[in-house]
Amino acid sequence: MRAALTALLSLVATSALAQQPLDVPAKQLPVPNTVSPQVQKLIGAPLRNNWNIQPKTGEEWKVVADQGAEPTIKNLPKLLDDLKVKVEKQTIDGVRVFVVTPEKILPQNKNRVLIHMHGGCYVLNPREAGLPEAVMIAAFGGFKVMAVDYRMPPEAYFPAALDDGITVWKALLKQKVKPKNIGILGTSAGGALTLAMVLKAKELKLPMPGAISSGTPMSDVTKAGDTFQTNEMVDNVLVSRDGFCDAGTKVYANGRDFKDPLLSPVYGDMGGFPPTILTSGTRDLLLSNTVRVHRKLRQAGVIADLNVYEGQSHAHYLRDHTAPETKEVFTDMGKFFDRHLGK
Template sequence: MQAAATVKGIPAMLERLHVKSEASTIDGVRVHILTPDTIPVENQGKVLVHVHGGCYVLFPGESGTPEGIIMAGDGHYKVISVDYRMPPEAYFPAAVDDALTVYKAVLRDTPAKNIGVFGTSARGALTLELVLRAREQSLPVPGALASGTPMSDATKTGDSFYTNEKVDNILVSRDGFCDAATVIYAKGHDLADPLISPVYGDMHGFPPTILTTGTRDLLLSNTVRVHRKLRRAGVEATLQVYEGQSHAQYEFDDTLPESKEAFGEIASFFGAHLGK
């Protein structure tokens, strides 16, 4: 029902942001190719890989594309949104494996320095997990990452899990639906595994990364801890924290000035780093 309600609003969003959406598959993985009407010269030859959120169980198919549509429309980049397998179709590590399959396919035609990877919430964690997985396979890392309020620690470690409990009006509680969904996805696997909780991974050699969160976000600490982990590893990392925002609220309505500001920052970050 949630996915169906989201899909109803997508045609108007595509028209409003001047983006074309095409369902396809890449090496067996379902994707949506999101292409803005206009791609400036400086963005041509560059590709953004988008991984959708939803606690690893929500927003299948087209319902997972709105964040990618906003980035394509406001940032004027070609975006490939990955419709990765979710329970009950598949469990850990299906999400990161599908994202990596698409990334490897894009690498065949596009230099790594021209590829950006972005996503929010579970997909914020997936952007980090993809880099960990890519390094395991000796693949070049993307040119830049945008990790929005990442679910970087599924073990519920972090100050804001407690200080923002029932303050965050999206996730609400550290013991709420998103925690339960992640446990379903993990299917008995250790939640501290860096491919589920990437804050425990080695972040040396990561590409420049921009992280986004809000002062009321249950995952504020998850985001801050990743920022510090990246900085300690010598990685260029930017942290933006928005006043009064709960989890991922900057991506819920593309018409709001807060959304324009957040995605403008992310697009500018990609512009400064991709191709370098």
């Protein structure tokens, strides 16, 4: 009896010890020389300006979003010219979209189309500011892309962005586009929306798309996940789990439980998901968010690729279209869609 009690006490003590936080000494992180000069420049940049702002209303966020959109919109003509892509505004069943078309749609993609959901913590990158990712996959992958300019606060709140994406999906189905010929992609909030759209489609009993791409998704906005701790103040884009992105999500969620799978898709049932490609970086605050989705998909028997890029913080692959790593990200993504979409 005494031996059993001793063993039990030892087990409890060991368990308590194992749960102690790890003290890590302060240190400087050098910029790795294992990446391109363009990515070295991104890694070596200071922390994002205003990373810790905390607007509390949709109206406050709109001011921030409009100001932040200006540089991207100003630089968009050069991006379109460099990558030989054109953009046309449309409205589909009341939803604003941009039709993004490369100079050359690859022959195998003639009957295929991608739906793009932009990132920005559900409150940023309005209008053309949400287009760079759609332009890059159009150019490097040779696809026609429908980029959804979904409603954001203060125009609308959860689940408006999701609803707008689903509306465009249904419209393509009504236009007789084969479900297997439709792909969905997005990064950050757009990556979470991509996953949430599939969860919602399952609920609505819509046919599944042929494949999806979810880049560094905000898949758990409860802030669970190891790299919310280990990469805090290392990721120079999101910077902190308690920074601007958390503040934006709170406004968009509008009181909804953060564990709702349509806000935190990692808590959803991923059985029956289409083949999925996930992208992150070693310094990404949301690396764990991405890894956990990958494990959840694999556990559900879903085909899922996980690409993690050296040294990159959150969505660095969207920040310089001349970087070889950016071309690699979107070329791999294009190849993945080509393997899994219908012909």
